[in-house]
Amino acid sequence: MADTEIPAVIARALRQIKAHERVQDVVVLETSENSVAVEVYVSSNLPSRWLAAGTSPNGVRSVEPVRFEFTNAYPVIAPDIRLRQDFDRSHPHIQPGSSDSLPQPCILMGSLDELLRSRGVNGLLDQTALWLENASMVNLIDPEQGWEPVRRDHIDDYVIADLERLVELPDRKGGAVAFMVRYARDKCDGFHVLATRTPSKLDASLPSRLTDDTSVAIVAWSGASASGGAFLAKNYEPEDVTDVASLIAKAKRLGCGEFLNTKLNLLSSRIAGRSSLTSVPLTIILIARRPCNIIGQNSPLEICPYIIELNSEAVDLSEKSSVRVRLASHRNTISRNLLLRASGLIPVENPKPWTLVGCGSVGSKIALHLARSGMAPDIVVDKATMSPHNYARHAVAPSSILEATDYFSKAALIANTITSLEQRAKPFQKNIALRLASAPEKTVSAMLHGTDRIVVNATGSISVRESLCLPKVRPSRGRVVEANLIGGDRLAFLSLEGPNANPSTMDLAIEAQNILSQNELHWHLAFDPAVEHVAIGQGCSSLTFPMTDARLSALTAPMAERLMEWLTSGPPTGHGEIFIGFTPQDGMGQEWFQRKIEPWLSVDDESGCEIRISASAHRKIEAAVATSPRVETGGVLMGRWSDVANAFFVVDVIPAPADSVFSRSEFRLGVQGLRGAIDDVVTKTRGAIHDIGTWHSHLSVSEPSSIDRKTADILAKEQGFPTLMLIHVPGGYRSLVREDAEELSDREI
């Protein structure tokens, strides 16, 4: 006893305890070779009126004796902390235990040993003092925070069941239902029980269905109370179930005793007299309806699982049975709602559907980021199969060498992974660009189904982008989000179309190029000849650029976040958006900037080609016209031509050079410095943006003049694609599209 010397390390701890602000005294109770037990008198910091009374209304004293028992394993193992024997065990946050042992406060949601490592003995005292303070205020259960479920840590038996399914069971009448379950015994002799979703009858065939991996579970829940409302299990009580008798007593307190009893009697009669019964676990799950939601759940139903090990000697399931009952802990299965909740998102009835086109590195990361948040795409499309090198940055790792070399469909790989996260995605191993061009209606219906859907293009492919803008595709699909890395591993690009694909994903790509060309560092990174093959507009394929998985993930994650925002809160109305992310050479840090892109003007030319004009180019033209109202003015149209879309994209204009001539009847585009200005843009963007024609104003509404036609012919001769002459007239535009000196059309809009 007290004659054993206290080890130095424990003596030091006792000194620290004594010095703690809230400790009034420390008394050594017993010392032995193996342990030192002390009583620590801790102030509960009771509020004034209760302090005067010496105790809180719920029995916490102003100074509580707390027993700390240090073992030889201290300081590796924290001391065991216990309250006085008569401390009210109905307090929440008291570990389950028999009434013989001292009540053990659960002072920390986590490991005491870790707390001791990080904050020392003071940390233990702080938590103990705080626990007592909260206990006195009965605010260990805070209705706003939720009902604290009885802790069931360090229990060997697990019941794995879908929480969503369990909480759907309770009805107004109350009841009990049986399920067949699969089980396995683990190394610690605990059972892992996996509940099925379909109820099962406890009929005569039951004994034959109990095998070495299949057993039965009974789930019971309460119904209405005598007064008519739902029966509420309002009292927090410690876990005291040890045998069948105490289990049934507990079920009665939770309002489901009768239902459980009936099922147990039936089960008992089915297996009675079966001497051959091998040991199988009978799982009992009581569902308690609490007065407020369980912490971390949006349901007031608490799941209380137990295991009874049935064998030929232990078949008594009556109210007086002393057959042992073990506490089990509930482990949820993965479900969409679980993932949503764990991600801090609110489950919604009908989440916005989305298609992922491109299941490569960027696409797979985005898909899995969202799948882990319960928001997986329900359609995934990729034409390719996995190659070994793809695994360097793909979100999914191969499960075997065989799989890594088996040229697995990328779309199927992602769909399988999504399935493992309890969501569903339909995979298509198809070349979507080709399909959209050859069978637009069918492809849209299968892969881009519905205009309310978001289509994420993570291919980095211009053909995919452009095929999504084909005339037969664009009006019948939802808004396109484009996500990829530009020109290597330092720039990321994310765009979202405006409503009705205006601005379209093509408009946004060229807007982005224009924006990038205005920042020297950005255009160097985006259009550097060294990475030319991966630049937007130049056949991007980010997979071919060597970079680490970490870098790719870092740039992709914010795009996934933004996509989540669009899916949950809905995309913004009225405009499109561009986000460009930039990371320094060493990857430490990121900077994102955002641009709202207003809808583009669309001018249909008689030739069938479309002329798309960015809002900013249109404004520049209007401004130039407004400053020269009495003479014709003009400039150079910058942008690009797309064969696939059969459209011009005017993203910017270069003003008329100083030597231009402006008169009432004619505008003459000068040359001074103009070539240099054009070449500057072409060089910066590696030709992604170039001159596509000219614009000029007419003072009155009039057709293209003969001069216009001649000039257009001259321009067309020098151009491998159609040339555009845009004419600003009061109230609109006229267009003149020429190709190979052959006039295709001219028309007022």
Add this chain to the structure above:
Amino acid sequence: MTAKTTHFPVDNGDMTLIETENGRRILIDCNIRTSAEDENDDTPNVAKQLRDRLKQDAQGRLYVDAFLLSHPDEDHCRGLKRNFHLGPPDAWSKKDDKIIIREMWSSPIVFRRASKNHKLCEDADAWAAEARRRVRKFKELGCCPDLERIKILGADVDDKTDKLTAILVMVDTDFSTIDGSYDYTFSARLIAPIPPGDDQEEEMLTKNDSSVVLNISLRNKLGLDGARYLFGGDAGVGIWERIWERNINRSHVLAYDVLLAPHHCSWHSLSWDSWSEKGKDAKVSSDARSALGQANAGAKILASSDEIHDDDNDPPCIRAKREYEDIAKDAKGKFHCIADGAGDDPYELEVTSGGVKPVSKQSVTTSNKVIGSQPLHHG
């Protein structure tokens, strides 16, 4: 949030911040000495302590929902001009970054002309000018605009406050509005200033005796009683005697869980005798003691003063401390001098359904104490 009161370490002076459970903040008096802002000076930086506890409005301006000036003495309003925005809200500047007073709670003494007995320090003058400006605005508009509200606590003599009914709180009545809106977690009973009997009495009334005496009740959101605080400014023994006389049959209106011992624990609030002259022969006024002795079980009596020593000093006065200790003892409560607190930190009380308790220096949940004290690895 939990209702809380913060008692700033301002030596012989008053400065208390009340936060109701609904999050409204009421400052009672201030004593922000310039030395408090000097880094090389030991005076606690109460301006910073206050600012750290205030909220900002949408324009980034710190504000208090209400500011009660118990009476216009320097040790109750020092630093007002330097730290609080006075004048029209439009004139607020980011550069000065002063605290907005959304509603002033003022005694009617602001309408009184300066006289021999009524000389004001610069800060008190500024308070009076701002109060008069707000009252003028009220008279012009028939109501107080946002950020320019004022409550006059107590009617003045000569009917000067007659046309101010909408912003006037009469003695012996309760109010629960703060800055124009009702807060059900708060109510206050105005106990004084008791209107003087006649002009002569008015002339004799010192600024101290014009102090607002308020019994503030802080409740929790369920409407349960939390704690009652009795604030009495610097009111002297004569006022406390009259208060007792007036409330003798309803002494519950004087009951408190926390008493801020008037006039920085001055003997003159409890006795007509001089402590330095009469020493142990000085007698306690039984009525004043009764008025100040309605302590609930476990009540705390706080002295916002310098440290209290066994000497002739007054305030704070050792004899007064002994009397308050006596009152506290009967109620199984405690006397506490704010200057005796730990270091420069203010003394903070949390209001609970069981009365008040010192705010624990730890976080308030059982689960996340570790979070924030070290990086947490997640596998």
